[in-house]
Amino acid sequence: MEKPNSLFKSSKTNGQWQTIGTDPDDTPNSPRNLFETFVSDVLSSQNLLVLAGLGTSLAVPGAPRMADLWDAVAKKREKDFKTVAVEVGYAKPGAADNIELLLSRCQLALQFKANTTVQTFVSDAETTIVEKCRGFLRAGIPLETHQAFLRRVARRSTRLPRTKLFTTNYDLCFETAASQARFVVMDGFSPSTPQTFDGSYFCYDMVLREQEKEVPEYIDKVFHLYKLHGSVNWVRDDTEIVKEADSKKPLIIYPRGSKYENSYEQPYLEMMSRFQLALRTPHTGLLVIGFGFNDVHIAQPIIAALRSNVSLKALFVAPDLKDSPNSFIKGINAILDARDPRAAMLNGTFEWLVPNLPDLIPSTEDEAHRERVRPLKAL
Secondary structure (H helix, E strand, O other): OOOOOEEEEEHHHOOOOEEEOOOOOOOOOOHHHHHHHHHHHHHOOOEEEEEEOHHHHOOOOOOOOHHHHHHHHHHHOOOOHHHHHHHOOOOOOOOOOOHHHHHHHHHHHHHHOOOHHHHHHHHHHHHHHHHHHHHOOOOOOOOHHHHHHHHHHOEOOOOOOOEEEEEOOOOOHHHHHHHHOOOEEEOOEOOOOOOEEOHHHHHOOOEEOOOOOOOOEEOOEEEEEEEOOEOOOEEEEOOEEEEOOOOOOOOEOOOOOOHHHHOOOOOHHHHHHHHHHHHHOOOEEEEEEOOOOOOHHHHHHHHHHHHHOOOOEEEEEEOOOOOOOOHHHHHHHHHHHOOOOOEEEEEOOHHHHHHHOOOOOOOOHHHHHHHHHHHHHHO
């Protein structure tokens, strides 16, 4: 099946959406060349910042959408699902399948009156969400799109700051892909076991020390990972936050209206503070992928950075940017209509974007060797 084209919009396209064709185009002002030039500028920035939303996980078969979470919760609590929805004031249950709104209503109702049925419903819903976000990553599944993405954005010159990858996803896609592609992830946890969270670990780095060399060298395949809404393998153990592979109650911000308040508690506060600081840093390239701008506590700092950081260069990528009713996306569209050269939008998917990203640093001989011997793993 032929892969669909994507649409590109920037000041160079006069604020108009233009189709990026599948064939190479040598015309300087063709949509493909304008896109490639812009994204190269973003990736070549002194500081590279990536925000990955749900759209990146959807590149993996079985990854749940918000609608899938609704269906899974409804199936598990089939007997009292509609009853709970009516009891907490959820408008027209079944007409608008919004799991975040439903859980927000449940949370609000419990603040006013204790209700065992609602409390059990919330607990079961949270367990189901964790199961869905954890279960689609089967052991050994090759995350080729994520691996290719890391090779293009996280393998930079060691003279530049490390790529900072922020994500709202709970799953382990980026950690798993990093392991498969032999990248080192600095995620705020100690390298020793049990892995304990401390923000100071983000200041650590990795070097290669060889006997024949007097001065150690920085390793090039290292990036920082910040999970803004927590992770399915985080758990609070007394006063510490540690990694635990099969935690029944992981430390995550569930989809509900209290996300904003929860994001200013630890460890989320550490992540959000670093996100806001990174956005304000001069000479920063920002790549936002698969993020729908529905999380106000994350969208607002991005808009603030567009207002104040004159050296920011930002590319926004999602399959529904062109006609989105979201007010933040409309605002970004408006500055493009005003010919702001710092931003551009790609109406496309993560799967389309990755193979069309420029590979600014050639593959190393070590990477080429691993590709050649890959078939031997099956023997």
